[in-house]
Amino acid sequence: MENKRPIVEMRNISKTFGSTRALKGVDFTVMHGEVHALLGRNGAGKSTLVSTMSGLVASDTGTIRIADTEVVANGQPYAAKIRDDIAHVQQTPQLFNLLTVAENLFLENPSVQKRFGLVSHNRMRTQARALLEKWNMDIRAEALAGELGAGTRQLLEIMKALSRGVPVIILDEPTAALSNAEKHLLFEQVKALKALGISFIYISHHLDEVFEVADTVTILRDGLVVKEREAVGNLNVELIADLMMGEKTARSVRSDHTRYDAPALLRAIGVGIYPVAELGVDFQVQPGEIVALAGPVGGGKEALAMMLAGQLTPYKGKITGADGSLPTIGLVPTDRHASGYVGMLGVRENVAIGGLDLLSGRLGFINREKEASHVGHLATQTNVIASSLEQAVSQLSGGNQQKVVFARALCHNPQVVVALSPTRGVDVGAKEQLYALLRDLASKGLGVVVVSDEEDEIAQLANRVVIVFEGKLVAELRGDYTMKDLILRMEGVI
Known part of the structure; x- marks a missing residue:
């Protein structure tokens, strides 16, 4: 046959x-x-x-x-x-x-x-x-x-x-x-x-x-x-x-480090996601909070995240921080291959790109000693596995490439991290490492905004889930929500 x-x-x-x-x-x-x-x-x-x-x-x-x-x-x-x-x-x-x-x-x-x-x-x-x-x-x-x-x-x-x-x-x-x-x-x-x-x-x-x-x-x-x-x-x-x-894999669970008694790190006030939006979006991120933007592709969650990260200009309204000025924001883009790293450059150079002014002297030259120390610390924090910091990022596995992108996002010591599809194309072990990293950042008081289409990923990370549809915030989940609650809202059933 x-x-x-x-x-x-x-x-x-x-x-x-x-x-x-x-x-x-x-x-x-x-x-x-x-x-x-x-x-x-x-x-x-x-x-x-x-x-x-x-x-x-x-x-x-x-x-x-x-x-x-x-x-x-x-x-x-x-x-x-x-x-x-x-x-x-x-x-x-x-x-x-x-x-x-x-x-x-x-x-x-x-x-x-x-x-x-x-x-x-x-x-x-x-x-x-x-x-x-x-x-x-x-x-x-x-x-x-x-x-x-x-x-x-x-x-x-x-x-x-x-x-x-x-x-x-x-x-x-x-x-x-x-x-x-x-x-x-x-x-x-x-x-x-x-x-x-x-x-x-x-x-x-x-x-x-x-x-x-x-x-x-x-x-x-x-x-x-x-x-x-x-x-x-x-x-x-x-x-x-x-x-x-090659070993028993434990599935991690979300933890909540949100500080509700502190001023919001990032606030969107009357933000128009689309040109024709009648109502603006009001949204904020607290210290220690991991908030997920979810909803259908094209519904506005990606655009809102890029506006929060300063990569897109809102059609109306404003985005500000607690004291009226924008906080430092680290961005993990959707497609690491297109905009996350330069493949021919090594780990050191790719990470340092995220904080050139921080690592440079008064004349604009990189302080090599400071760079080696700072990049080495970030590579350890994000668990980048490479033969050396000079190894080309194109030679690394997908999970380690994504960790390099995270390290670059953290290079400027941000107060808020915006991560779009943070574990796209990485294996289950690297996913758990990145989830642990995001929880650790939240425990230190950073605000984290995650954009994801994966219900399981959101359930493992987010203390608060905001559903974005047609440029509007249409639903919200907090605290001990269930996977059923999440799926029904992401699918627009309730």
Whole structure:
């Protein structure tokens, strides 16, 4: 039977980067018409394994068979041999900002070619419009990719891969930038293509997604397989987390350090989130408080957070501190790849960017001794793991990259930290470390504003939850709220 034969077989796959052995003789098999979840914490080897599978990175040893194509790996490139059999959707969308949506979607697709390799633009636009309609995407085929939001860009990258007609598709953290509605749309497409015999390798740190979409699970730890081809029905979130970590993982709970008797650190007075907003938003952050902004994507929570951080100007009203002046604010942006760090620079330089005036002398030159001490303290506080402070941030795991972004946000000794999607794309262990960091900051009297679409994350962190919808604050939860209360309000049921 066709659904019983392997579509992907990888044997003895090894990969070394410098002194780091990322993969240590891994075997991996995917069956025809299967959604196979590949799990592990940051640095376990997941992205390296799928990169060797697609040829993005050449394996040092082993054999790889995809459909009817087989390669023997020896460190030399082989991507061209297997490109017709596999598509790889990476964590960061690989789109051309100055090309249109249609051009990006059909850049590698021969269905829009005429004689002599020329492109039929009419055919391309027609097919793009049909594809966008199928995915219920309210964007123009002629729009430039660079004008689109993060979630839309991620969906376009996925659509481009799915439309190529290959038998195997790798989805590496596909939902990191997607709203709940966009996630459900993606899952429907995956299930429909699976029914047609397409196979998926699915990487995600959102373990609940695994139970919604996957059939089989393989777990990596430190470049080795620790659980191979386990049926998803035989697992639960706690067991997966323990296998990923190699130890029992304790789920932390929120703590409340809010000082209600002190003046507010940050206050929004009559702030207009949208140009047409009739009523302004009133909002404040107390010392020691962790407050979460939640609600649908586009409802205004991201815009309000960026206004609080001083990155956007309110359409009306004002944002002020307790004494009439703005407090020092540290920002953790939504997309660390785009605006959180400079990949080619080291940990030291990336963190120091957040406080150049603090670390400079009167003539503007960096005080190296002060910089080394301050950055070293912040790297320890945020638990950044790197070979040295000079290691390029692009070489770090996703969790350590995010910790560098946090360290940069803290470089100027802020009174308030605004963190948008603070644990996006990091494993369960790094999440717990970042949650502990935010609670520690609150215990020291800082105000913390978190923007998140994850109910579990909000429930573990926030003393107060504010639901933002259509530019208004429509609901609020405080104290000992339940997960049910949170989900119902985030979904707009009550």
